[in-house]
Amino acid sequence: MKGAFYVFLIIGLSSTFLFYVWGKVDVVRVGYELDQRSNEKKSLEQEHDRLQITFSQLTASDRIAREASSQLSMGPPDPGQVILVSDDGRNNENQNPGLEPLRVANIHNSSMRIR
Amino acid sequence: MFDRQEQSEQSNPGRRAVLCVLFLLGFLVVLLRLFDLHILQAETMTKRANRQHHKTITLDSNRGAILDSQGRALALNLDVPSVYASPVSVKNPRSAAKRLSKVLELSRPALEQRLRGNREFVWVKRKIDSEYATQVEALSLPGISLLKEKQRFYPKGTLLAHVLGFAGMDSQGLEGLEAGYEQYLQGQARKVLLHRDAFGRVIIPENQQDSERLTGHTIHLTIDEVIQYMAEHALEAAVEKTRARGGSIIVMDPKTGGILAWTLRPTFDPNHVSMLSPGQWRNRAVTDPYEPGSTMKIVLAAAALDEGHVKPETLIYAGNGQMPISGTVIHDHEKASWLTFREAIQQSSNVVAAKTAMGLGKDRMYRYLREFGFGEKTGIDLPGESVGVLRKPEEWGSRTLASVAMGQEIAVTPLQLVTAVSAIANGGSLMTPFIVEHVHTTQGDNVWSRAPETRRRPIRYETAQTLTSILENVVEQGTGRAAAILGYRVAGKTGTAQKVDPKTKTYSSTKFIGSFVGFAPVEDPRFVMLVVIDEPQVPAWGAAVAAPVFREVGAQVLRHLRIPPQRGVDVQMAAVGNASTSMIDLAHVSE
Incomplete structure (x- = not known):
C-alpha cells in the first residue's frame, strides 16, 4: 500500500515536471514560429512598399506623357x-x-x- | 599473487582516503567557483547573461505618406540596407577596412579607425543600394552586418519638389511640408526588448500591434498631380524657350484657397539633395518677394472702384503717354490723350494708374494693399513665408504712391499676389491659402482636416464683379490677349517689372520679370493662376512670355476639370476644328 503511494507520487511529480517542461518548450516553439511569421510579414510589407513606389513611378504624369508621345505617337x-x-x-x-x-x-x- | 592482493587490500584505506579528499577538494573548488559566480560576481554575470539573451532593438519610425488630392503618392518610404559594425567582434580591422572601403567607396584609414576599439555598434555606411549590400554580404566579414532602414522616397522625382521639401538621414523632416508637418508625419521610434536563444534567434518577437503605432499619419494635399504636371511641363518649356533665369506658376482654387499646383524653376530632385545648396531648394514663391509691376494695377483698380473714386467709364487724361513726377517722367508704352478707366487698365497705362493712385491718396491706397494681404503673411501652411516689402505711408517718398500703383517700391511674394487676385475672382473674400487638406491615420481615421477660411472682405461683391469685367477686357482686347483661351471667358492682367540692378541700385534696363495673373471661367472661376518668368532673354513683356503659358496651362486645366466651354464658343471651336472633317458632333449624329 505504501509502495503504491510512492509509485503514484513519483508518477505524479514526474508528470507535473514533464508538463511544466513541455509548456516551456512549447512557448519557445511558438515564439520561433511567431518570429518567423513576423519576418514574413515584414518581408511582405517591404514588398508592398516597393510595389507601391514602382506603381507610383509608372503612373507619373510625365512618364505617361513621355511614353504616349514616344511609343504611341500621341x-x-x-x-x-x-x-x-x-x-x-x-x-x-x-x-x-x-x-x-x-x-x-x-x-x-x-x-x-x-x- | 595472493600476497599482492592482500597487500593492495591493506593499502586501500589510505587510497580511499586520498580519493575522498581529492573529490572533496574538487567539490570544494566547484563550490567556491559557484559561490564566486553566483554570489560574488552575480551582478556582472547577470549583466553578461542579459546581454547574451536579451537584445534591445530600436524600431525605426515610419514616416506617413504624402498624397495628392486624388490619393496619388508623392512621398513614401522604402526599406534600404545599411552597413554597421561591432568593432569588438571585428577580428582584423585592417583587412576588413581594406575590403569594405573598396566595395562601399569609403576612405580606408577612416574606416579602419572606426572598426578599432571596443564599441559594440558603429555605422559603416547608411542607406546604400541593394547591389552594394549584396557585395558586402558576400564578403562575410565577422563583425560586419546589414540592417534595413526606412528611407524617404519621392516617386515623382522633381514634381512638387519645393513644396514637399525632403527628409533627412534619420527620417526627420528638414524642408517644405516634410518639415512643416513633422508632428503628423513623424512616427514614434521605439526600443523593444527581444529574448534570444544561444544561436541568436528571437524567441519572443515584439508586439506587432505596437508596431502599427510607429507609422506617422498620412497627409492629403490640395495639389492635383495632373494639374501640377501641366504647370511644370509648360513652365519648363517656357523657361527654356525664353532662356529665362527661372520662373514660377501657382494655381489656386479661388473659392477655397486650396493650392492646385505650385512649381518653380530651376528645380531639384528631393531624392538627391546631398549635393545641393539651400538656395536650390528654397521655396522662392513664399520666401522671395519681387516687384510685381503692372499686375499691381489690379489692386489699385479695386481700391479706386470700391471707394467710388472712379467708374469703369470715367475719362482720365493720359497725358499723351507721359507724366512728370518728382523730377522723373512716367511713360506709357502707348500714347493716348483721354482714356476711360477701363481702357487704361486694358492698355496698362502707367500715367492713369499714377493719377488714380494720387487721387485716392496714400492712406487709402495703403489700407487696400493691407486689406488684400500685402505686407503680411498669407498664413499658408508652408515654412519660411515672407511678408514682402510694404512700407508705411509715413515712410513713402514723393513718388512712392505713383510707383506702388505701377507695382514698384513694393515687393510681394507670388503667393500674396495670387491670393489677392483670388479675392477678386471669388467675389471679394480674401482666403487663407492652404496646401494640406486633411490628415488621417494609416487605418483611415481622420486626425485633422481643414475648412476653407475667409480672412476678410477687402472689397464689395459689386466691385469684384466690375473689376472682373475690366480684367476680362484686358484679355479680350488689351495687353493680355495672348492669355485668351478658346471657348472660355478669361480675366487677367499682365505685368512687366524691371529688376533692380544690385550694383547700381537702380532699375536695370535689361533685366525684367514678366508675369500674368488671371482666372477662368469668368462666370464661375475654378482657378486663379499666376505665371512669373524671371529674366527672360527674349522681349520681356509679360504678355509675350507669361500670358501664353497661362493660356496653355489654363486650357489644359479647364479640360482636366471637365468644364465645358461657353455656348456660342462651340461654334468657334468647331470652326477651328473643321480643318479636320472627322470632327463629329455625336449629338447631331444621334439625331
Whole structure:
C-alpha cells in the first residue's frame, strides 16, 4: 500500500515536471514560429512598399506623357478637338434639349492620335 | 599473487582516503567557483547573461505618406540596407577596412579607425543600394552586418519638389511640408526588448500591434498631380524657350484657397539633395518677394472702384503717354490723350494708374494693399513665408504712391499676389491659402482636416464683379490677349517689372520679370493662376512670355476639370476644328 503511494507520487511529480517542461518548450516553439511569421510579414510589407513606389513611378504624369508621345505617337489635342458637354443637364438643355450629355472624342485622320 | 592482493587490500584505506579528499577538494573548488559566480560576481554575470539573451532593438519610425488630392503618392518610404559594425567582434580591422572601403567607396584609414576599439555598434555606411549590400554580404566579414532602414522616397522625382521639401538621414523632416508637418508625419521610434536563444534567434518577437503605432499619419494635399504636371511641363518649356533665369506658376482654387499646383524653376530632385545648396531648394514663391509691376494695377483698380473714386467709364487724361513726377517722367508704352478707366487698365497705362493712385491718396491706397494681404503673411501652411516689402505711408517718398500703383517700391511674394487676385475672382473674400487638406491615420481615421477660411472682405461683391469685367477686357482686347483661351471667358492682367540692378541700385534696363495673373471661367472661376518668368532673354513683356503659358496651362486645366466651354464658343471651336472633317458632333449624329 505504501509502495503504491510512492509509485503514484513519483508518477505524479514526474508528470507535473514533464508538463511544466513541455509548456516551456512549447512557448519557445511558438515564439520561433511567431518570429518567423513576423519576418514574413515584414518581408511582405517591404514588398508592398516597393510595389507601391514602382506603381507610383509608372503612373507619373510625365512618364505617361513621355511614353504616349514616344511609343504611341500621341499628343495633346488641338483646340476644338475635344468637346466637353455639361453633365449637369442645365446648360445642356438649352443647347440640345432631350439629349444625353456627351464627351465627344474623335480620331484625327489616319494618324495615331487618340483623343 | 595472493600476497599482492592482500597487500593492495591493506593499502586501500589510505587510497580511499586520498580519493575522498581529492573529490572533496574538487567539490570544494566547484563550490567556491559557484559561490564566486553566483554570489560574488552575480551582478556582472547577470549583466553578461542579459546581454547574451536579451537584445534591445530600436524600431525605426515610419514616416506617413504624402498624397495628392486624388490619393496619388508623392512621398513614401522604402526599406534600404545599411552597413554597421561591432568593432569588438571585428577580428582584423585592417583587412576588413581594406575590403569594405573598396566595395562601399569609403576612405580606408577612416574606416579602419572606426572598426578599432571596443564599441559594440558603429555605422559603416547608411542607406546604400541593394547591389552594394549584396557585395558586402558576400564578403562575410565577422563583425560586419546589414540592417534595413526606412528611407524617404519621392516617386515623382522633381514634381512638387519645393513644396514637399525632403527628409533627412534619420527620417526627420528638414524642408517644405516634410518639415512643416513633422508632428503628423513623424512616427514614434521605439526600443523593444527581444529574448534570444544561444544561436541568436528571437524567441519572443515584439508586439506587432505596437508596431502599427510607429507609422506617422498620412497627409492629403490640395495639389492635383495632373494639374501640377501641366504647370511644370509648360513652365519648363517656357523657361527654356525664353532662356529665362527661372520662373514660377501657382494655381489656386479661388473659392477655397486650396493650392492646385505650385512649381518653380530651376528645380531639384528631393531624392538627391546631398549635393545641393539651400538656395536650390528654397521655396522662392513664399520666401522671395519681387516687384510685381503692372499686375499691381489690379489692386489699385479695386481700391479706386470700391471707394467710388472712379467708374469703369470715367475719362482720365493720359497725358499723351507721359507724366512728370518728382523730377522723373512716367511713360506709357502707348500714347493716348483721354482714356476711360477701363481702357487704361486694358492698355496698362502707367500715367492713369499714377493719377488714380494720387487721387485716392496714400492712406487709402495703403489700407487696400493691407486689406488684400500685402505686407503680411498669407498664413499658408508652408515654412519660411515672407511678408514682402510694404512700407508705411509715413515712410513713402514723393513718388512712392505713383510707383506702388505701377507695382514698384513694393515687393510681394507670388503667393500674396495670387491670393489677392483670388479675392477678386471669388467675389471679394480674401482666403487663407492652404496646401494640406486633411490628415488621417494609416487605418483611415481622420486626425485633422481643414475648412476653407475667409480672412476678410477687402472689397464689395459689386466691385469684384466690375473689376472682373475690366480684367476680362484686358484679355479680350488689351495687353493680355495672348492669355485668351478658346471657348472660355478669361480675366487677367499682365505685368512687366524691371529688376533692380544690385550694383547700381537702380532699375536695370535689361533685366525684367514678366508675369500674368488671371482666372477662368469668368462666370464661375475654378482657378486663379499666376505665371512669373524671371529674366527672360527674349522681349520681356509679360504678355509675350507669361500670358501664353497661362493660356496653355489654363486650357489644359479647364479640360482636366471637365468644364465645358461657353455656348456660342462651340461654334468657334468647331470652326477651328473643321480643318479636320472627322470632327463629329455625336449629338447631331444621334439625331
